[in-house]
Amino acid sequence: MNAKNYSLISLILRIAIGSLFLGTGLIKISGGIDGTIAYYMSMFEKTIFPIFLIKLHASIIIFVELFLAVWLLSGIQLRKAWIFSILTLISLAFGMIFTYKFNVVSDNYIYVVISCLGLLLEPYDTYRKQ
16 A cells, blocks of 8 residues: 555545544534533433533533544644544543443444554645644
8 A cells, every 4th residue: 555545544534533523512512511411410420420520521522522523624733633532532432431331432442443543644644734
């Protein structure tokens, strides 16, 4: 495979993970911050996490997901965008462990692997902004 193919694969990965964050952010916007907080409280109320942390996370995750979508799709400072995406996905997977939703956990770790591949291919991405 040549660098041009790596560049195209990197772009496809950015679109895939960027659209994932965009979709999840837009779904949460439709419920509003209060709806997202209520949903998170119903999922995490019987976990070890304190209520204030659940509410804080639910309040900011909408903006984090939308920000990451725009960041990845724009290609600006792509290495940092991939690293922040990986850390966000790991934190989401870790939290879901305590809700016993292991299918969601495994999906998130697949997204982490895809994002790691994006990070690996970042130097070849000619579609990114330097």
